Amino acid sequence: MIDWIEDINDEIQALLRRYQSSVATQAAWRINMENLSDAEAYAYMRDIGAMQEPRIKGRIHMARHPFRSGFIxxxxxxxxxxxxxxxxxxxxxxxxxxxxxxxxxxxxxxxxxxxxxxxxxxxxxxx
Structure with a gap:
Protein backbone atom coordinates (compact mmCIF):
# COMPACT_ATOMS: atom_id res chain seq x y z
CA MET A 1 0.00 0.00 0.00
CA ILE A 2 1.37 3.39 -0.94
CA ASP A 3 1.01 6.02 1.76
CA TRP A 4 0.85 9.30 -0.07
CA ILE A 5 -0.21 11.36 2.96
CA GLU A 6 3.07 12.91 3.99
CA ASP A 7 2.11 16.22 5.58
CA ILE A 8 -0.80 18.41 6.65
CA ASN A 9 -1.39 19.58 3.07
CA ASP A 10 -1.99 15.98 1.97
CA GLU A 11 -4.35 15.45 4.90
CA ILE A 12 -6.33 18.57 3.98
CA GLN A 13 -6.54 17.45 0.34
CA ALA A 14 -7.79 13.99 1.36
CA LEU A 15 -10.46 15.50 3.60
CA LEU A 16 -11.51 17.95 0.89
CA ARG A 17 -11.87 15.14 -1.67
CA ARG A 18 -13.94 13.11 0.79
CA TYR A 19 -16.18 16.12 1.45
CA GLN A 20 -16.55 16.83 -2.27
CA SER A 21 -17.50 13.21 -2.92
CA SER A 22 -20.22 13.51 -0.31
CA VAL A 23 -21.53 16.71 -1.91
CA ALA A 24 -21.48 15.09 -5.36
CA THR A 25 -23.33 12.03 -4.05
CA GLN A 26 -25.99 14.28 -2.52
CA ALA A 27 -26.33 16.15 -5.82
CA ALA A 28 -26.63 12.88 -7.76
CA TRP A 29 -29.33 11.69 -5.36
CA ARG A 30 -31.25 14.93 -5.82
CA ILE A 31 -30.88 14.73 -9.62
CA ASN A 32 -32.40 11.25 -9.66
CA MET A 33 -34.94 11.48 -6.85
CA GLU A 34 -35.92 15.14 -6.71
CA ASN A 35 -35.50 16.01 -10.41
CA LEU A 36 -32.84 18.61 -9.65
CA SER A 37 -31.90 20.37 -12.89
CA ASP A 38 -28.36 20.25 -14.22
CA ALA A 39 -28.00 23.99 -13.53
CA GLU A 40 -29.16 23.55 -9.92
CA ALA A 41 -26.84 20.56 -9.42
CA TYR A 42 -23.96 22.52 -10.95
CA ALA A 43 -24.54 25.47 -8.61
CA TYR A 44 -24.85 23.16 -5.59
CA MET A 45 -21.58 21.36 -6.30
CA ARG A 46 -19.79 24.63 -7.11
CA ASP A 47 -21.09 26.60 -4.12
CA ILE A 48 -21.34 23.92 -1.43
CA GLY A 49 -18.64 21.53 -2.62
CA ALA A 50 -16.08 24.04 -3.91
CA MET A 51 -15.72 21.83 -6.98
CA GLN A 52 -14.31 22.86 -10.36
CA GLU A 53 -16.18 22.74 -13.65
CA PRO A 54 -14.68 19.57 -15.20
CA ARG A 55 -15.42 17.51 -12.11
CA ILE A 56 -18.92 18.95 -11.75
CA LYS A 57 -19.75 18.19 -15.39
CA GLY A 58 -18.41 14.66 -15.00
CA ARG A 59 -20.49 14.03 -11.89
CA ILE A 60 -23.66 15.35 -13.54
CA HIS A 61 -22.99 13.16 -16.58
CA MET A 62 -22.47 10.15 -14.31
CA ALA A 63 -25.68 10.86 -12.38
CA ARG A 64 -27.67 11.10 -15.61
CA HIS A 65 -26.22 7.93 -17.18
CA PRO A 66 -28.93 5.23 -17.31
CA PHE A 67 -26.56 2.43 -16.30
CA ARG A 68 -25.04 4.37 -13.42
CA SER A 69 -28.02 6.16 -11.92
CA GLY A 70 -29.29 2.95 -10.33
CA PHE A 71 -26.27 2.89 -8.04
CA ILE A 72 -26.85 6.39 -6.69
Missing part, protein backbone atom coordinates in the same frame (compact mmCIF):
# COMPACT_ATOMS: atom_id res chain seq x y z
CA UNK A 73 -29.22 5.23 -3.97
CA UNK A 74 -26.68 2.74 -2.65
CA UNK A 75 -24.10 5.53 -2.33
CA UNK A 76 -26.62 7.77 -0.61
CA UNK A 77 -27.96 5.13 1.78
CA UNK A 78 -24.44 3.97 2.58
CA UNK A 79 -23.57 7.54 3.55
CA UNK A 80 -26.70 7.74 5.71
CA UNK A 81 -25.84 4.46 7.45
CA UNK A 82 -22.31 5.67 8.21
CA UNK A 83 -23.67 9.00 9.46
CA UNK A 84 -26.09 7.28 11.85
CA UNK A 85 -23.37 5.11 13.35
CA UNK A 86 -20.93 8.04 13.57
CA UNK A 87 -23.50 10.08 15.49
CA UNK A 88 -24.30 7.14 17.79
CA UNK A 89 -20.59 6.61 18.51
CA UNK A 90 -20.28 10.23 19.59
CA UNK A 91 -17.05 11.81 20.83
CA UNK A 92 -15.83 8.91 22.96
CA UNK A 93 -12.24 8.47 21.68
CA UNK A 94 -12.24 4.70 22.24
CA UNK A 95 -15.52 4.17 20.37
CA UNK A 96 -14.43 6.63 17.65
CA UNK A 97 -11.18 4.71 17.11
CA UNK A 98 -13.11 1.41 16.92
CA UNK A 99 -15.58 2.99 14.47
CA UNK A 100 -12.83 4.21 12.13
CA UNK A 101 -11.00 0.87 12.29
CA UNK A 102 -14.21 -1.05 11.57
CA UNK A 103 -15.35 1.31 8.81
CA UNK A 104 -12.09 1.34 6.88
CA UNK A 105 -10.79 -2.08 7.88
CA UNK A 106 -13.65 -4.24 6.59
CA UNK A 107 -16.27 -4.31 3.89
CA UNK A 108 -19.71 -3.62 5.35
CA UNK A 109 -23.37 -3.46 4.59
CA UNK A 110 -25.27 -0.78 6.53
CA UNK A 111 -26.57 -3.49 8.87
CA UNK A 112 -23.19 -5.10 9.55
CA UNK A 113 -21.59 -1.73 10.37
CA UNK A 114 -24.30 -1.05 12.95
CA UNK A 115 -24.02 -4.52 14.44
CA UNK A 116 -20.21 -4.38 14.63
CA UNK A 117 -20.37 -1.29 16.82
CA UNK A 118 -23.47 -2.16 18.84
CA UNK A 119 -25.68 0.47 17.22
CA UNK A 120 -29.30 -0.57 16.57
CA UNK A 121 -29.86 -1.10 12.85
CA UNK A 122 -32.62 0.87 11.17
CA UNK A 123 -33.32 0.85 7.49
CA UNK A 124 -33.66 4.19 5.76
CA UNK A 125 -36.95 5.83 6.61
CA UNK A 126 -37.33 4.15 10.02
CA UNK A 127 -38.01 6.59 12.83
Missing amino acids: SSYFYGNEAVRRVRLAVGDDPIRRKAFVAELYGKMHSPESLCLALGVPYRSYGDK
Whole structure:
Protein backbone atom coordinates (compact mmCIF):
# COMPACT_ATOMS: atom_id res chain seq x y z
CA MET A 1 0.00 0.00 0.00
CA ILE A 2 1.37 3.39 -0.94
CA ASP A 3 1.01 6.02 1.76
CA TRP A 4 0.85 9.30 -0.07
CA ILE A 5 -0.21 11.36 2.96
CA GLU A 6 3.07 12.91 3.99
CA ASP A 7 2.11 16.22 5.58
CA ILE A 8 -0.80 18.41 6.65
CA ASN A 9 -1.39 19.58 3.07
CA ASP A 10 -1.99 15.98 1.97
CA GLU A 11 -4.35 15.45 4.90
CA ILE A 12 -6.33 18.57 3.98
CA GLN A 13 -6.54 17.45 0.34
CA ALA A 14 -7.79 13.99 1.36
CA LEU A 15 -10.46 15.50 3.60
CA LEU A 16 -11.51 17.95 0.89
CA ARG A 17 -11.87 15.14 -1.67
CA ARG A 18 -13.94 13.11 0.79
CA TYR A 19 -16.18 16.12 1.45
CA GLN A 20 -16.55 16.83 -2.27
CA SER A 21 -17.50 13.21 -2.92
CA SER A 22 -20.22 13.51 -0.31
CA VAL A 23 -21.53 16.71 -1.91
CA ALA A 24 -21.48 15.09 -5.36
CA THR A 25 -23.33 12.03 -4.05
CA GLN A 26 -25.99 14.28 -2.52
CA ALA A 27 -26.33 16.15 -5.82
CA ALA A 28 -26.63 12.88 -7.76
CA TRP A 29 -29.33 11.69 -5.36
CA ARG A 30 -31.25 14.93 -5.82
CA ILE A 31 -30.88 14.73 -9.62
CA ASN A 32 -32.40 11.25 -9.66
CA MET A 33 -34.94 11.48 -6.85
CA GLU A 34 -35.92 15.14 -6.71
CA ASN A 35 -35.50 16.01 -10.41
CA LEU A 36 -32.84 18.61 -9.65
CA SER A 37 -31.90 20.37 -12.89
CA ASP A 38 -28.36 20.25 -14.22
CA ALA A 39 -28.00 23.99 -13.53
CA GLU A 40 -29.16 23.55 -9.92
CA ALA A 41 -26.84 20.56 -9.42
CA TYR A 42 -23.96 22.52 -10.95
CA ALA A 43 -24.54 25.47 -8.61
CA TYR A 44 -24.85 23.16 -5.59
CA MET A 45 -21.58 21.36 -6.30
CA ARG A 46 -19.79 24.63 -7.11
CA ASP A 47 -21.09 26.60 -4.12
CA ILE A 48 -21.34 23.92 -1.43
CA GLY A 49 -18.64 21.53 -2.62
CA ALA A 50 -16.08 24.04 -3.91
CA MET A 51 -15.72 21.83 -6.98
CA GLN A 52 -14.31 22.86 -10.36
CA GLU A 53 -16.18 22.74 -13.65
CA PRO A 54 -14.68 19.57 -15.20
CA ARG A 55 -15.42 17.51 -12.11
CA ILE A 56 -18.92 18.95 -11.75
CA LYS A 57 -19.75 18.19 -15.39
CA GLY A 58 -18.41 14.66 -15.00
CA ARG A 59 -20.49 14.03 -11.89
CA ILE A 60 -23.66 15.35 -13.54
CA HIS A 61 -22.99 13.16 -16.58
CA MET A 62 -22.47 10.15 -14.31
CA ALA A 63 -25.68 10.86 -12.38
CA ARG A 64 -27.67 11.10 -15.61
CA HIS A 65 -26.22 7.93 -17.18
CA PRO A 66 -28.93 5.23 -17.31
CA PHE A 67 -26.56 2.43 -16.30
CA ARG A 68 -25.04 4.37 -13.42
CA SER A 69 -28.02 6.16 -11.92
CA GLY A 70 -29.29 2.95 -10.33
CA PHE A 71 -26.27 2.89 -8.04
CA ILE A 72 -26.85 6.39 -6.69
CA SER A 73 -29.22 5.23 -3.97
CA SER A 74 -26.68 2.74 -2.65
CA TYR A 75 -24.10 5.53 -2.33
CA PHE A 76 -26.62 7.77 -0.61
CA TYR A 77 -27.96 5.13 1.78
CA GLY A 78 -24.44 3.97 2.58
CA ASN A 79 -23.57 7.54 3.55
CA GLU A 80 -26.70 7.74 5.71
CA ALA A 81 -25.84 4.46 7.45
CA VAL A 82 -22.31 5.67 8.21
CA ARG A 83 -23.67 9.00 9.46
CA ARG A 84 -26.09 7.28 11.85
CA VAL A 85 -23.37 5.11 13.35
CA ARG A 86 -20.93 8.04 13.57
CA LEU A 87 -23.50 10.08 15.49
CA ALA A 88 -24.30 7.14 17.79
CA VAL A 89 -20.59 6.61 18.51
CA GLY A 90 -20.28 10.23 19.59
CA ASP A 91 -17.05 11.81 20.83
CA ASP A 92 -15.83 8.91 22.96
CA PRO A 93 -12.24 8.47 21.68
CA ILE A 94 -12.24 4.70 22.24
CA ARG A 95 -15.52 4.17 20.37
CA ARG A 96 -14.43 6.63 17.65
CA LYS A 97 -11.18 4.71 17.11
CA ALA A 98 -13.11 1.41 16.92
CA PHE A 99 -15.58 2.99 14.47
CA VAL A 100 -12.83 4.21 12.13
CA ALA A 101 -11.00 0.87 12.29
CA GLU A 102 -14.21 -1.05 11.57
CA LEU A 103 -15.35 1.31 8.81
CA TYR A 104 -12.09 1.34 6.88
CA GLY A 105 -10.79 -2.08 7.88
CA LYS A 106 -13.65 -4.24 6.59
CA MET A 107 -16.27 -4.31 3.89
CA HIS A 108 -19.71 -3.62 5.35
CA SER A 109 -23.37 -3.46 4.59
CA PRO A 110 -25.27 -0.78 6.53
CA GLU A 111 -26.57 -3.49 8.87
CA SER A 112 -23.19 -5.10 9.55
CA LEU A 113 -21.59 -1.73 10.37
CA CYS A 114 -24.30 -1.05 12.95
CA LEU A 115 -24.02 -4.52 14.44
CA ALA A 116 -20.21 -4.38 14.63
CA LEU A 117 -20.37 -1.29 16.82
CA GLY A 118 -23.47 -2.16 18.84
CA VAL A 119 -25.68 0.47 17.22
CA PRO A 120 -29.30 -0.57 16.57
CA TYR A 121 -29.86 -1.10 12.85
CA ARG A 122 -32.62 0.87 11.17
CA SER A 123 -33.32 0.85 7.49
CA TYR A 124 -33.66 4.19 5.76
CA GLY A 125 -36.95 5.83 6.61
CA ASP A 126 -37.33 4.15 10.02
CA LYS A 127 -38.01 6.59 12.83
